[in-house]
Amino acid sequence: MVRRVVHLRPGGERHERDDAELSSMRSLDDGDAATSIDAPAGTADDSAVGAENIRAETIADTSRSAVGDASVDGTSATRATKSKRRRKQRRARGATSGSDPFSERLRALEREIDDALAGAAAFEEHGVVNGARDAVEELLAFYADLARAFRSGGAREMLIRLRMIGTADHVDGFGYDAAFAARVAPLLELLYARWWRVELAGAEHVPAEGRAIVVANHSGGFFPYDALMLAHALRTRRPGGGRDVRPLVEDSAYRFPGLGPILARVGAVRASAENAARLLAHEHAVAVFPEGAKGVGKYYRERYRLQRFARGGFVTLALRSGAPLVPVAIIGAEEIHPILAKWQWLARLLNVPYFPVTPTFPWLGLLGLVPLPTKWRVVFGAPLDLAAEHGAGAADDDLLVNRLRERVREQIQTMIVEALRARDSVFAG
Structure with a gap:
């Protein structure tokens, strides 16, 4: 603390050094030596010196107070911000003081994710944050469920909860879990609207109710994204x-570990004539992909060239059930995983239908499994009422069934060619 020094000279003349001049000479901390008085002996008595000393200290204190006020004004905003941050931190510590370490880490993760999403506000207009937030909330809800299980029964209860993944309270005869499908819907919407930017045309051709068979080309890839x-x-x-549609997925997809239960819970059904007949009998709409496994595993050079339709099962179903056939052309899906080669020796070792080699897989590891963001277009054609044209008895005429099968294949191929001509780029559409 800087003190004002008062010098009393022999003639009673007083000389005061101001703070600026004195600070250039020396600086003293608070609590240092008292004010020094430089006066010759016998020039003034003790009381005069004490009075002058008190007045000098009063003036110096007033000056320091003014300087301090100006400094507070200049830093008040910063101090208020720091104080508010400290209060938030104290509240956060208080809220978690009675919780277990697992819950504390969970809350910390939630705060970090909120901060990250808040910083990505620039992407709100693209809907990326909303989709990511929904997916994160589902993940955090799962972790919270595990935390509750751990608190109630320890590690044993948590392991039981983990083993229950894949089960549901209410499913239909094919394993469809409406609650699970609702949780997965935000991810499907993100892929549909933002990743592949799907354009839809002619969807009104699918009946609003009653049985129907939707027939489409199949894509090459690791997962039935097109379905x-x-x-x-x-x-x-x-x-x-x-309109709810139950896609029929070929058996080869169910050979990949863990994939079958996921597909069943979101509404897919293992492809077979019996399963299709059961769904149609209950007035469901089904989606079939007659190319089968050959369509999924086709090479990139064979993209959009329809493989030979397996038998004529969907035609027979349409004739016997009276369900209309709705042809569909899907553009963009056959380029998300460009298959350049197949390692069948490794496929046999892993017990999978095929092991594809793409520009990204297996070279980039699991990252290579991410599908490319191609531009999709899904076109529905006018429905075909084969039962009204030929009658239910025509299902026993193999020659007619094969001819009708090729007729549908030719129509879908024509739709694919027209859609390809209308696009300018694989990724821009």
Whole structure:
């Protein structure tokens, strides 16, 4: 603390050094030596010196107070911000003081994710944050469920909860879990609207109710994305109201570990004539991909060239059930995983239908499994009422069934060619 020094000279003349001049000479901390008085002996008595000393200290204190006020004004905003941050931290510590370490880490993760999403506000207009937030909330809800299980029964209860993954309280005869499908819907919407930017045309051709068979080309890839996107499109964007469609997925997809239960819970059904007949008998709409495994595993050089349709099962179903056939062309899905080669020796070792080699897989590891963001277009054609044209008895005429099968194949191939001519780029559409 800087003190004002008062010098009393022999003639009674007083000389005061101001703070600026004195600070250039020396600086003293608070609590240092008292004010020094430099006066010759006998020039003034003790009381005069004490009075002058008190007045000098009063003036110096007033000056320091003014300087301090100006400094507070200049830093008040910063101090208020720091104080507010400290209060928030104290509240956060208080809220978690009675919780277990697992819950504390969970809350910390939630705060970090909120901060990250808040910083990505620039992407709100693209809907990326909303989709990511929904997915994160589902993940955090799962972790919270594990935390509750751990608190109630320890590690044993948590392991039981982990083993229950894949089960549901209410499923239909094919394993469809409506609650699980609702949780997965935000992810499907993100893929549909933002990743592949799907364009839909002619969806009104699918009947709003009653049995129907949707017939489409199949994509090459590791996962039946085309089946899920087709079902999602009709459920959420069909003009006049959504329509649930149950896609029939070939057996080869169920050989990949863990994939079968996921597909069943989101509404897919293992492809077979019996399963299709059961669904149609209950007035469901089904989606079939007659190319089968050959369509999924086709090479990139064979993209959009329809493989030979397996038998004529969907035609027989249409004739016997009276369900209309709705042809569909899907553009963009056959380029998300460009298959350049197949390592069949490794496929046999892993017990999978095929082991594809793409520009990204297996070279980039698991990252190579991420599908490319191609531009999709899904086009529905006018329905075909084969039962009305030929009667239910025509299902026993193999020659007619084969001819009708090739007729549908030719129509879908024509739709694919027309859609390809209308696009300018694989990624821009």
